[in-house]
Amino acid sequence: MAKIMNFDLLRTEFKEILTEAFAANKIELLENKVKLYKNTDSDIKSPLDQAFRDLLLELLTKEVNVTTLKTYIDFSIESCRRHLDTSTLPVVLLGDIFDILTLDMCQQMFTFVEENVQVWKEELFFTGCKNNLLRLCNDLLRRLSRTTATVFCGKILLFLAKFFPFSERSGLNIVSEFNLENITEYGTDSTEDTVTEIKSGDTKHVIDFSFYCKFWQLQDFFRNPNQCYDKVQWKVFCSHSMSILNTFHGIKLDYITSGQNSNVGYFAKYLTSQKLLDLQLHDVSFRRSVLLQFLIVFQYLPSSVKFKSDSYELKTDQKEWIQSATEKVYNLLKETPPDGERFAEIIKNILKREELWNVWKNDGCPEIKKFLPQNDSDLKVRSDKAHLLGDIIQQSKEQGKFYMGSGELTKLWNYCPNNLEACKGKERDFLPSLEDFFAEAVAQMESQTPIRDEDNLLKDSNFDWRALRLLARRSPYFFSINLQNNPLPKYLEMMVNKIAHEKPDKNVDENSQEARENEQEMEENINLTENAAEDLKQDASEDFVDDNNPRRENKHISEERLEVIIEKIAPEWEKLAVKLGYKEDEIDWFKNANPTRIDQAKNIIHLWFEDDEDANLDNLLYILEGLDMQEAAEAVKSEISNSADAI
Structure with a gap:
């Protein structure tokens, strides 16, 4: 068939054969039909995709059956794997389904999406479908109530966490924003004030309207902890927090385990009526929820967050208050039955893990890779498939690295690939100072005890050789001295005298005749040295050449x-x-x-x-x-x- 087919004509033909193939569950019928148009110039995938959507619309207009819809999506997935239509088709069909179904049926259909998470992560589907799936889930979340459909919302978020890799930035709160829309409303009419007294031993705790307002006002700080960095708000937060914690400490809870296995309900938001506060203070789940909120805020306030403002920083006394309050909260959790000790330890481990995630976000969310342990057979297979040496060197060169043939040598060599820069590093300067090197020789000269020649450092050839090298590095003009008139030990003795003389805590007797003579002789030699150095500079400037000095080329050519x-x-x-x-x-x-x-x-x-x-x-x-x-x-x-x- 050489002619170009009309889009509507192809769409009609594909819909007929698709209806027959889906009813018989034979993908081969559809595949054979598509092969007839392979050698034509017609666009096959677009009309086939539209045929799938047309047939889905017919299925949805009839009595909706979730099982049939799941089978239909499976049929479209198999069609994609045979490269009959575009890879985004299954998710497009799911979007059409969720747009039409009720929320109850959407929850049943979403189970199919969860169970096929590995299908969506396949290379064929992931790149093209990830944005469509994210849009589908966000559309569902907008339709759902966070308070009445908490479980369904949680299933959607868990699916996104399983589907996207850790390093996917679209699923992260990168800039550390708070949900400021989560406002807790409570009564502000004091005319209906009811006062309740709770006795705990000899202590009475009054639950009145003032306490009620303090308690629920804390939810505003939990919603937006950055308020605590303001001086006035910080005082309000501390005052309200200590009032609540002291009340929790005074009211001891008795927990009676029931013989029946009753399911405890979970509430995303608690009721805020003042009449219920007395009962809520005696509820284990309610108390743990409030104490956990305290711990989350206490962990956030002193922590280092990349996107925090520079002004958001606590003072030392504020950090100490948070530390003591944190200990008090943990003690209250341990006292709260049942299994208070175990519950407190679990919470501590969870928050410690949150600190690691915080560090990971501060580092820019680097990709997390999982390294599986390898057995001997895996290593053998890898060694059989080892790359050629030339390929490894070429790959290293492209990455700007060196391959030295040994793992350790390669690691060491690539610490600083630029050898010249590595040699200039401060950590490679092993040259000691003159004071440190000559400290023992100075001590020998200042000592009143006679020193034997074999113990005298200045007469040790090894010490003399190292001393000359050090002096050459520190002051090159020392080599210009006439050693015929000044033997090497005598010359080093003058240098040691000079170093001892310049020390702030010197103990050398400067009034002694010998010290004055050595000082005078040393000054004469230094003057001689400086004159010799000036002569050398003058000779160099005139391009002077002799047998003992190398020629220095003048830059200033005519x-x-x-x-x-x-x-x-x-x-x-x-x-x-x-x-x-x-x-x-x-x-x-x-x-x-x-x-x-x-x-x-x-x-x-x-x-x-x-x-x-x-x-x-x-x-x-x-x-x-x-x-x-x-x-x-x-x-x-x-x-x-x-x-x-x-x-």
Whole structure:
């Protein structure tokens, strides 16, 4: 069939064969019909999807049977698995069903959605259906009452928790908002005040209108705990809380277990009539509910939440009050029968786990992966399917990591992939201070007890070698001293004297003749050293070369000599720019800022000589040879040779 079929014609044909296939429960009939149109240019899936929805509408207009509807959705799922229609079709059909059915029938139909949660999580359905399923569940929740249909609402929320992964942000309260619409209304007419006295031992507790208002006013703080960060509201919260907790402490509960197995009802909201408060205070479930609300608020107020305002912070005395109040609440839970000790321990574990979830949200909700234990057979299968070494190295390179062949070496090497930056780390500076290193030598010199030569640190060759290395790192000019007139132990002795002299708690007798002579000799040597250092600097500035000192290249080459080198670099200056560390946008800037290639090359060479400490002709020659820029390299060689001949 080569011609393009009309949409309505295809829709009618598919509906007829679909009706027959569903009645006989034979998906093959529908599959054979679709194959007839596979080689045509017609869009097959759209009319087939519409045929499914048309047949569903006929089923819903007849006497509605939930079992038939479930079978019909199963039939559409099988059709999707055979790639006859779009993967979103089953959820679209479910949306049509829930839009038409009553809430009681919706609850029966939702059981089918729950039981097939693994189907919706399949790769075929998950990506296309997740948004449709979320919309379906939200539409149902809007139709339901949170107080009368609590169980159904809970089933929907549990399904969403099972369906979406932990890291799915659409199911999380990311910004930590409170349900401010959950308002607890209570009586405010004091004319109907009823006073009740409850005796507990020798203590009387008066349950009057004032206590009634305090009790139910706390629900506003539980609804929005951020009010407690206000000074005035904090005082109100503390006053009301202690009044309620003291009343709970004074009213002891007696719990009598019934021989009959009676189901205790669950109420999402308690009645707030003042006449019922006396009975509610004696109810175990009611008391535990209120105490648990206290614990939740006490845990939230001092905790660190990512989206809290900076002003929401408790003072030290407020934190201490919360800690003492928390202990009091736990004691009340332990005293509340039945199994108070066990119930309090369970609540403590639940709240501790909530702290972990809070930390997880503060970290940006990273994906949680479950690692299953592996047995030997699993490891063997994995080893048989091990990737080639080249593939592993390539994969590591793409991730910006190094693969060293060993797990530990790979881990250590990737702590800081940039070796130069790792070497600059402060933790790699193991060099001791002069005071710490020479502390024992100073102590020997300050000691009045004679020191034997074998115990004298200044005459220990190992100590002398390490001392010279340390002095070289701390003050390089110390090596310029004339050691023929000042032997090494004598030189180190002068250094130790200097260190001891600079110590704030020195005990050296400065009035002694020997100390003054050593000080004078040390000053003369330091002056000699500084003069020698100045001479070395002067020699370097004049490109002085002798047998004992290496030649230091002067950066300041004449403009005429530099022009010759720049002309050779100009044809390929971009290669040199990349090697010198300039980025692509910087290279484009050089091109736009300078009209000719010679001007562009001149600009980049001048910048390099000005900014880089290592910029000299020797390094430039090395770079050009590595880039295979032979003509430019020969020009630099010629310039280096001319400079040496001139010297």
